[in-house]
Amino acid sequence: NAGVTQTPKFQVLKTGQSMTLQCAQDMNHEYMSWYRQDPGMGLRLIHYSVGAGITDQGEVPNGYNVSRSTTEDFPLRLLSAAPSQTSVYFCASSGALSNQPQHFGDGTRLSIL
């Protein structure tokens, strides 16, 4: 029973490099989202998706791209990494009803040098 799986768990990048953070869920959830967590800031929403082929921006979308080609996968792309994107990234999924809680992955710790 895997739930939400994020890879990699840790990553170090140089400024200007690109990379993709992977997120997969096996619960057939329609709603998926990406957050970043920084000290004292709580979790801030980057992008979210309400179903395959549908994505929307959250609070802090700049510098990130997403796509949702399947129900299971929701990758987050950093186009040109910047030191300000050093953070812990969490992927989450839930059913379509508002009373269904989100299930979180274990996070990806990303450092940009």
Next chain:
Amino acid sequence: AQSVTQLDSHVSVSEGTPVLLRCNYSSSYSPSLFWYVQHPNKGLQLLLKYTSAATLVKGINGFEAEFKKSETSFHLTKPSAHMSDAAEYFCVVRDSGNTPLVFGKGTRLSVIA
């Protein structure tokens, strides 16, 4: 628009004494409300949720929360703190299934032996 305010960024209690973590929310609808816990270097775990049934909600590990519509509050309590309760706690609101969750900035709970 929905929003969440966690009134204390840090709460410190002695082991065996009561815990109170305060949360006020703003929502245009009848929201769903959640409390999540995050232990150091871990992902987020659901503690409890309110979804318009009983106003007093019981969660895991002895925590409970009371929904008070007149005060727009959803405070988290526990009668007796344990050392293992030391963690970051997040109050979360969600208006509907296709809208993003909104997180408070978190309350760090310290438990003193």
